[in-house]
Amino acid sequence: MTITHDHDHVDVDAPESTVQTLSMAAALNLALADALTADESVLVFGEDVGVLGGVFRITDGLTAHFGEDRCFDTPLAESGIVGTAVGMAMNGLRPVVELQFDAFALPAFEQIVSHVAKLSNRTRGGVRMPLVIRIPFGGGIGGVEHHCDSSEAYYAHTPGLTVVSPATPQDAYSLLRAAIASPDPVVFLEPKKLYWSKGEVDTAVTVDIGSARIAREGTDVTLIAYGASVPLALHAAEAAAAEGRSIQVVDVRSLTPFDDEMVMTAVRSTGRAVVIAEAPGFASVASEIQARVFERCFEFLEAPVRRVTGFDTPYAPPKLEHWYLPDVDRILDAVDSLHWEDRP
Amino acid sequence: MTITHDHDHVDVDAPESTVQTLSMAAALNLALADALTADESVLVFGEDVGVLGGVFRITDGLTAHFGEDRCFDTPLAESGIVGTAVGMAMNGLRPVVELQFDAFALPAFEQIVSHVAKLSNRTRGGVRMPLVIRIPFGGGIGGVEHHCDSSEAYYAHTPGLTVVSPATPQDAYSLLRAAIASPDPVVFLEPKKLYWSKGEVDTAVTVDIGSARIAREGTDVTLIAYGASVPLALHAAEAAAAEGRSIQVVDVRSLTPFDDEMVMTAVRSTGRAVVIAEAPGFASVASEIQARVFERCFEFLEAPVRRVTGFDTPYAPPKLEHWYLPDVDRILDAVDSLHWEDRP
Amino acid sequence: MHPFLIGFGREGERMMHEELLPRDEAVQLIDAAGDLATDSDYALPDSATLLAAYRGLVEGRRINDQASALVRQGRLAVYPSSHGQEACQIGAALVLRDTDWLFPTYRDSVAVIARGVAPADAMVLLKGDWHSGYDVPLHRVAPQATPLATQLLHAVGFAYAAKRRGEDTVVLALCGDGATSEGDFHEAMNFAAVFHVPVVFFVQNNEFAISVPLSRQTAAPSLAHKAIGYGIPGRRVDGNDVAAVLAVLGEAVARARNDEGPTLVEAHTYRMQAHTNADDDTRYRQREEVQAWVARDPLTRLRAHLSQSGALTDDLERGIAEGAEEIASAMRAALNADSDLDPEDLFRFVTTERSPQLQEQWDLLRDEIERDQETHSAGGAR
Amino acid sequence: MHPFLIGFGREGERMMHEELLPRDEAVQLIDAAGDLATDSDYALPDSATLLAAYRGLVEGRRINDQASALVRQGRLAVYPSSHGQEACQIGAALVLRDTDWLFPTYRDSVAVIARGVAPADAMVLLKGDWHSGYDVPLHRVAPQATPLATQLLHAVGFAYAAKRRGEDTVVLALCGDGATSEGDFHEAMNFAAVFHVPVVFFVQNNEFAISVPLSRQTAAPSLAHKAIGYGIPGRRVDGNDVAAVLAVLGEAVARARNDEGPTLVEAHTYRMQAHTNADDDTRYRQREEVQAWVARDPLTRLRAHLSQSGALTDDLERGIAEGAEEIASAMRAALNADSDLDPEDLFRFVTTERSPQLQEQWDLLRDEIERDQETHSAGGAR
Numbered sequence A, B: 001m002t003i004t005h006d007h008d009h010v011d012v013d014a015p016e017s018t019v020q021t022l023s024m025a026a027a028l029n030l031a032l033a034d035a036l037t038a039d040e041s042v043l044v045f046g047e048d049v050g051v052l053g054g055v056f057r058i059t060d061g062l063t064a065h066f067g068e069d070r071c072f073d074t075p076l077a078e079s080g081i082v083g084t085a086v087g088m089a090m091n092g093l094r095p096v097v098e099l100q101f102d103a104f105a106l107p108a109f110e111q112i113v114s115h116v117a118k119l120s121n122r123t124r125g126g127v128r129m130p131l132v133i134r135i136p137f138g139g140g141i142g143g144v145e146h147h148c149d150s151s152e153a154y155y156a157h158t159p160g161l162t163v164v165s166p167a168t169p170q171d172a173y174s175l176l177r178a179a180i181a182s183p184d185p186v187v188f189l190e191p192k193k194l195y196w197s198k199g200e201v202d203t204a205v206t207v208d209i210g211s212a213r214i215a216r217e218g219t220d221v222t223l224i225a226y227g228a229s230v231p232l233a234l235h236a237a238e239a240a241a242a243e244g245r246s247i248q249v250v251d252v253r254s255l256t257p258f259d260d261e262m263v264m265t266a267v268r269s270t271g272r273a274v275v276i277a278e279a280p281g282f283a284s285v286a287s288e289i290q291a292r293v294f295e296r297c298f299e300f301l302e303a304p305v306r307r308v309t310g311f312d313t314p315y316a317p318p319k320l321e322h323w324y325l326p327d328v329d330r331i332l333d334a335v336d337s338l339h340w341e342d343r344p
Numbered sequence C, D: 001m002h003p004f005l006i007g008f009g010r011e012g013e014r015m016m017h018e019e020l021l022p023r024d025e026a027v028q029l030i031d032a033a034g035d036l037a038t039d040s041d042y043a044l045p046d047s048a049t050l051l052a053a054y055r056g057l058v059e060g061r062r063i064n065d066q067a068s069a070l071v072r073q074g075r076l077a078v079y080p081s082s083h084g085q086e087a088c089q090i091g092a093a094l095v096l097r098d099t100d101w102l103f104p105t106y107r108d109s110v111a112v113i114a115r116g117v118a119p120a121d122a123m124v125l126l127k128g129d130w131h132s133g134y135d136v137p138l139h140r141v142a143p144q145a146t147p148l149a150t151q152l153l154h155a156v157g158f159a160y161a162a163k164r165r166g167e168d169t170v171v172l173a174l175c176g177d178g179a180t181s182e183g184d185f186h187e188a189m190n191f192a193a194v195f196h197v198p199v200v201f202f203v204q205n206n207e208f209a210i211s212v213p214l215s216r217q218t219a220a221p222s223l224a225h226k227a228i229g230y231g232i233p234g235r236r237v238d239g240n241d242v243a244a245v246l247a248v249l250g251e252a253v254a255r256a257r258n259d260e261g262p263t264l265v266e267a268h269t270y271r272m273q274a275h276t277n278a279d280d281d282t283r284y285r286q287r288e289e290v291q292a293w294v295a296r297d298p299l300t301r302l303r304a305h306l307s308q309s310g311a312l313t314d315d316l317e318r319g320i321a322e323g324a325e326e327i328a329s330a331m332r333a334a335l336n337a338d339s340d341l342d343p344e345d346l347f348r349f350v351t352t353e354r355s356p357q358l359q360e361q362w363d364l365l366r367d368e369i370e371r372d373q374e375t376h377s378a379g380g381a382r
Ligand SMILES: Cc1ncc(C[n+]2csc(CCOP(=O)(O)OP(=O)(O)O)c2C)c(N)n1
Pocket: A047, A076, A100, A104, A107, C107, C146, C147, C148, C175, C176, C177, C178, C179, C180, C206, C208, C209, C210, C271, C275
């Protein structure tokens, strides 16, 4: 992997730089282990994250290695998990909690919106919330109802929350370390579909929250995506290249704060853009990005900004999800609709 | 009040048409009373809606008039309120529940997203959810934290929910009747700030959910608003008229389904648009409307569509809320930014 | 009189308060060896009932194991088996009248089928065709709930509506030990108690919530001890003894039908297999622990009892086994058939009337599908 | 041995299980007339403690009534008064050490102030200047919680962190009777019990949740009966008897400090005024009911007791009254002062670093404000 943005940098003070090929799941596991090692105040808990190692094995081995008091199971109650994490964060700890699937984060929604997001503001910074809420998100894994939702809009809309989602094992590692190091609460969305995708991970690379990433250079259109939609966008770019179109791909990776500068620079350079995300489109992060790009790049646009998103329906059952999810063809259709005939 | 859209129509079969001047609170109260009278299966419950008549008195007198079994208090638990309403709706009743303030609807979020919104889809229409969730929403009343939020984006983003908000006593009455009559779940957002605003109410007027309303005709710019932002937009239009600008105001009133036809026709007729809403702007209903208008009216736009929203901060404390909330000046600033100098 | 006894702890009620607590020992009527364990509070169901229950257990076991096999063969996406918990499943189904309702979870397919739902319809969710596959009002079985404890509130509301109409419907709501930790469990118990509705909460305490053992779930003397905190009776039953389950649930159902309000029943049982096929239970429990529960199997003990008593003849046993095999083979046939799925279904049931937005989105998808088909029939790529 | 007694109901524990239940009568050490009511389990606090408590009650009452007056004068936006509940407020504050923590609600301003927070700082929320106005870590008092029962979980997590570091901190978490119905109450009790953390849950059962009476909130014998469902002791105390509150809370705090785990204490008290000034309690309760509680006032009974015992001299009484007046007049002065508010504060504390989005929004607002000021100083309209 090449680091293409100056927000990604090798931390020269880091004790050791190791580069290895890892799945995203393994990269996340490593990030947790390294954070637990680096900082006594970090602790990991949730449902089945202890001896089982999490239903996706992201916490595999942590209890065995760090002990029950650093990584442990809780009673089965998500509001309880987040609510106690709030209290711990108030008292000097850095809890990293796992909520098992998107839809099972919902019982914690009041705690997240009314407290996690607002405690720092409420106390004029007197109480910070260094807390990470990890949520496996998105579909494409053939999961049954409630297991494949994409609920980033709920969090991104909530002031006070930082919301990030990695698309590569490197970002999974670096963003999770950054999230755990952040003095503010971070909702960390892990694209389930990419858990098993592999890539090189350099543990010395740090990523700034708030920074997007150019995942592929291109001159004709900018695809803007995050999470599992990034590899999809890259595939679409590949396919379009075969048809002679040069497609740029921006990996947003930090939904809030949003890297307006990089995204707008990218779109201004191509004059055309398509936003891609799995979640239902209405009042979504995709609509936000679309609206921002429209408003900020208006004079540069050759065509309306399009979006390719999930439908405004509940997530499809496993056998219909291929119809539900954005795919390469749908992205290319959107690209085709960008007024090419008008071009000088 | 003049009914300007053909989705608003006097129901000729209605037993009696009475026209009276009412506050929005009284109009809502009347709508509940009329619905309770018209349909045995309607029942109203929540926190303090019984003898107290609700903290905003929207249910005033209902228990006395219709009895404890038609309008009653529950234990203090919002997930419980919505969850039991789901069961009642499954079993032939039409529950109308009140959640006391926006932020206190959040404990019910899992029930709303995972069940209310999805049960019809889950059962292929075998189980419908004729259920209304009333939530006093928005600010401008000097309320302390948690009492002034605008959380429409959470609901509007959730497939399966119908989300409406009235801006006039007439729509309060007619939309609430329509919501209660709907076979689908409706989140009914009541702009607190308008509870005491008065207007004529004709109980024979029906409004179709899914229909917007032209609140004011105009030719230069279209302001698109809902809830408490509608009177604000009308004030701005008034002020702009004094400066010689003709401003059209669209009252969205039905957030989902969204009346694309009316909104797009309106914007195409003026070529300029500003979206106004109190909620934080990021990934909001305002960004959705902005994005839709951009995408669908691209060829007609003289200038970028602007939005005037709440800031991406937690809602302000009472003494700072006048800085937080969209106001006439901020709307006029946005209107001023619409590239007037370019105009032929 | 002491001011804080007003409304509370009145002399006549004190006894009642103690009755809200479960007994120290779970009710057991047939022990693990198949011998009768007499109980002063509960009578053994008659032998016709026990024979019907036995048939249910055999069929339930067969359904569980067939479904697990279908998962291995890739015909089902996932199956949370109730192998070992069949006494709870069958007890819950048999204790209800036709007009009663069941609110089950993902683990309760056997109970759902025992209520009359065709196995293939019960498996629609697990096959991945749709989120639920049976006719809910027809069978009086709510969709199997995935979000834990949420369905308990639905059951309460449902019972409320039935009571309001003066129907004598009883609602039986199922959940697991883990689910008792959720806020919705608490709210459901409390609403049921305050509204005094005809609902029975039946907790299958199978010792695990995926990998988390009961000791991590609660520090209470038992889950049934939660009941008194809502002012309703809590009961504990040996969940591998279908006779005891029928007796204790039967009493709770009778109370509900009699307008005596809700009951919480905790059954002590054990999840013999992994949480689902996707789970690896060797990571979190000893084989010996699992093995120890084989001796407490609900089928063998009832078979032993019914054989001893002469009620179960070889002929009957053979007939029951054949019946179970028929169910299994019908399941195989139904689930081996390819599903005929219509993508437009994604848009059909979201709301009663399709919104212009959804129509637009379907138009887009339809167009895609048509172009796809053209490309395919033209043999070309994009 | 019976298989379902493994881990549960062991002989030696049976006694303990009964000890988890509250007594039938709430603990009372000084009755409404000021006479001693001896109790076999709890001793009367010494007279220095009672005198300190009396001073607290008088000051608390004065603060309550001053705040209500300030609301009427428009200097406070809202005030949820604990008039009548001062014994709970003061008991909660006095029972803690300096190093302990309090997690209060909107109703608990008196307890917050009794912990050392300046009245004017405690009123920042209610004045409308900001969402919370005191230094949380300095006073070891969490922000007053508005969303009901949510703070109980924070208290549990907080206590967990303290215990993990081996500190002897005890966390006292307050909530009302209504809040016990919320799912978060349940989850907090359960997490506290399973994690065995040093937290005391103190429910001020004041008979109402806004307009909803306790009988609509629960059908339980008492709220303290919920404790056994989590495996922790439940206790009931006369919430208008500060001696009893100190004794019962004191025992619970000692247990927590001694690593014996959490306790649930229910205090029976009464909200003498409307929910807040915005509420009209004549709509939902009889004046006679309110009046009846006047006779059980926490101040008068302690005054009677201390006067009888000779501990409270006229001089002392006068000193205490003067102290309370000083507090009230400082409150008036502080709250009559105009607030100096900075709109940039809206953007300062949302996150530690201000995001580009927030900076942009503040730039916009700053520009607006500057133009506004120009227009104003130019004397013109827009
Ligand atoms: C609200 C919610 N949180 C988490 C999950 C994920 N999950 C599914 S089953 C399960 C364990 C449930 O244990 P229990 O209630 O004991 O039932 P069992 O599976 O043992 O029958 C978990 C954590 C869920 N379905 N819903």
